[in-house]
Amino acid sequence: MELTSEELAILNGDEGKARQFAMEILVKVGESCNAKRLIPIDSVHLVLHAYKSAFTAGVEAAERIAEMGGRFTVPTTIDPCGMDTEDWRAARTPEDYAKMQIRLNNAVMKMGVIPVWTCTPYYGFNLPRFGENIAWSESSAVSFANTVCGARTNRQSAIIDICMGIIGKAPEMGLYLDENRKGEVLIQLNVGRPLKQWEYPALGFLLGKKLGSRIGVIDGMKGSPSQDNLKSLCAAAAASGSVALLHIVGITPEARSVEDAFSGNIPEETISVREEDLLNIRKEMNTHEGEEIDFVALGCPHYSINEMIRVRDILNGRKIHESVTMWIFANSYAIKLSEEMGIREELEKAGIIIRAETCMIISPLSEWGFKTIMTDSGKCTHYAPMECKTDIVFASTEECVESAVAGHVVMEV
Amino acid sequence: MKELKGHVVVNGTAEGNAIVTGQPFGFFGGVDPTTGIIMDTWHELHGENIKGKVFVFPEGMGSTVGAAIILELVRTGCAPVAMLNNKTEIITAAGGVIAKKFYDKDLPMIDGFDCNIVDEIKTGDYVKILEDGTVIITEKE
Numbered sequence: 001m002e003l004t005s006e007e008l009a010i011l012n013g014d015e016g017k018a019r020q021f022a023m024e025i026l027v028k029v030g031e032s033c034n035a036k037r038l039i040p041i042d043s044v045h046l047v048l049h050a051y052k053s054a055f056t057a058g059v060e061a062a063e064r065i066a067e068m069g070g071r072f073t074v075p076t077t078i079d080p081c082g083m084d085t086e087d088w089r090a091a092r093t094p095e096d097y098a099k100m101q102i103r104l105n106n107a108v109m110k111m112g113v114i115p116v117w118t119c120t121p122y123y124g125f126n127l128p129r130f131g132e133n134i135a136w137s138e139s140s141a142v143s144f145a146n147t148v149c150g151a152r153t154n155r156q157s158a159i160i161d162i163c164m165g166i167i168g169k170a171p172e173m174g175l176y177l178d179e180n181r182k183g184e185v186l187i188q189l190n191v192g193r194p195l196k197q198w199e200y201p202a203l204g205f206l207l208g209k210k211l212g213s214r215i216g217v218i219d220g221m222k223g224s225p226s227q228d229n230l231k232s233l234c235a236a237a238a239a240s241g242s243v244a245l246l247h248i249v250g251i252t253p254e255a256r257s258v259e260d261a262f263s264g265n266i267p268e269e270t271i272s273v274r275e276e277d278l279l280n281i282r283k284e285m286n287t288h289e290g291e292e293i294d295f296v297a298l299g300c301p302h303y304s305i306n307e308m309i310r311v312r313d314i315l316n317g318r319k320i321h322e323s324v325t326m327w328i329f330a331n332s333y334a335i336k337l338s339e340e341m342g343i344r345e346e347l348e349k350a351g352i353i354i355r356a357e358t359c360m361i362i363s364p365l366s367e368w369g370f371k372t373i374m375t376d377s378g379k380c381t382h383y384a385p386m387e388c389k390t391d392i393v394f395a396s397t398e399e400c401v402e403s404a405v406a407g408h409v410v411m412e413v
Numbered sequence: 414m415k416e417l418k419g420h421v422v423v424n425g426t427a428e429g430n431a432i433v434t435g436q437p438f439g440f441f442g443g444v445d446p447t448t449g450i451i452m453d454t455w456h457e458l459h460g461e462n463i464k465g466k467v468f469v470f471p472e473g474m475g476s477t478v479g480a481a482i483i484l485e486l487v488r489t490g491c492a493p494v495a496m497l498n499n500k501t502e503i504i505t506a507a508g509g510v511i512a513k514k515f516y517d518k519d520l521p522m523i524d525g526f527d528c529n530i531v532d533e534i535k536t537g538d539y540v541k542i543l544e545d546g547t548v549i550i551t552e553k554e
């Protein structure tokens with residue numbers, strides 16, 4: 001890799017041990033992936049965030065880099081915490097787990113992370129612009145940043161992202177380069193109407209399976225999908241596959257037309273998606289046969305204030321059934337707004353628990369012994385069988401709320 | 414016996430029995446790092462163990478926290494001895510690079526063969542990986 005004199009000085013140890021270490025890792029990874037040089041990036045989003053996914057090795061790695069004197073030199077945000085940041089004891093977090101989580105929190109705080117623990121940093125305080133080079137991990141946020149914002153990031157990696165935050169640079173490769181952002185597969189969305197809310201994550205789940213890491217171009221998206229719709233689509237595609245960029249014609253800034261999105265590439269495959277394909281994938285997304293559920297979990301990725309308002313509106317004063325536990329996961333920004341608007345109080349009166357800055361996948365949920373999770377998240381649908389050890393029922397937000405009220409699965413389709 | 418040559422992503426030498434899948438693989442939610450057992454219920458290798466094996470899969474997928482899971486596999490001694498891919502993405506490569514830094518353990522990774530690697534090796538074949546990216550495959554009898 002070609003390094004500048006400044007970069008060579010860092011590599012030589014002129015700027016301290018932590019910067020030397022971070023530079024060594026970046027050069028090594030860059031060379032592994034055939035990058036020619038390092039490029040400046042404007043922000044970093046970390047995934048070494050939860051003891052449940054970092055394990056002892058991850059906690060020790062963060063501590064060692066922090067002890068060397070590692071400090072972030074660009075704005076650096078972080079994924080959800082591995083436990084409820086308001087009250088981890090009430091969330092039945094085991095004491096030993098909490099100790100390790102606190103060690104991890106202390107290490108990243110020491111390096112200067114912005115402590116809003118969330119997978120949706122773009123909701124408020126780390127919103128990249130069109131064409132901006134950033135270095136984010138968190139697969140769902142990467143997919144959102146490339147697809148919706150038109151920013152540029154690869155799916156960066158845990159620990160490497162810490163090094164990028166310390167140096168403020170990333171190896172130039174993959175989606176930083178124009179030639180690697182061209183569409184590869186044409187997806188003809190033949191539904192003929194705006195998608196329903198549940199169809200966005202279902203489409204994402206389907207595309208993740210079909211595309212793997214290839215860049216899909218979606219033609220035929222009708223209406224005006226909300227940020228929340230696009231968030232759920234991107235998150236599901238990044239979980240069931242490794243989708244980092246979708247060109248949604250008319251929505252993705254680089255994809256004003258199909259021709260724009262392919263930029264001269266010939267589509268290597270055309271995938272047609274009809275209404276019945278979405279219904280079929282929805283069936284595949286349910287691993288539970290019966291009608292009983294004991295847990296309804298919303299907020300993967302973190303719920304926005306608009307989604308919290310929507311749940312309040314669907315409830316319309318009703319309470320959830322005593323046999324069902326229902327949690328909503330959100331970041332401290334959305335929670336603060338919900339408190340000011342009186343929404344949190346209304347939701348809690350209905351029997352819903354707001355879980356702060358964590359989520360069902362990366363907190364020790366198995367302590368609760370839930371058997372079946374019902375969710376509106378395609379991403380949660382992918383991970384829950386492994387990470388929560390539960391069956392899964394995927395449905396619309398409305399069906400999730402209605403089921404929580406009824407005490408059993410209520411489906412419209 | 415046959416020989417293939419790939420691009421060295423993470424260097425080192427290793428040998429062992431292969432475990433092969435044609436499906437992409439994500440380490441978070443994919444493998445229990447305290448045992449090496451594949452826990453992804455959506456994956457065809459569900460229930461198999463990658464500990465001590467040469468793990469062959471087309472490319473990575475899913476969560477970007479995968480490198481931490483690979484690091485924990487190395488720490489617990491449950492890691493594969495090597496990984497062979499068509500395309501090793503940064504998340505997987507990072508696991509190998511950091512394992513060397515923090516635990517001084519080699520976890521060689523090779524990609525970029527001029528063939529589809531998952532078609533060339535079968536589960537149970539004995540595979541030897543050399544420093545220069547040469548892969549020697551002895552078919553299972």
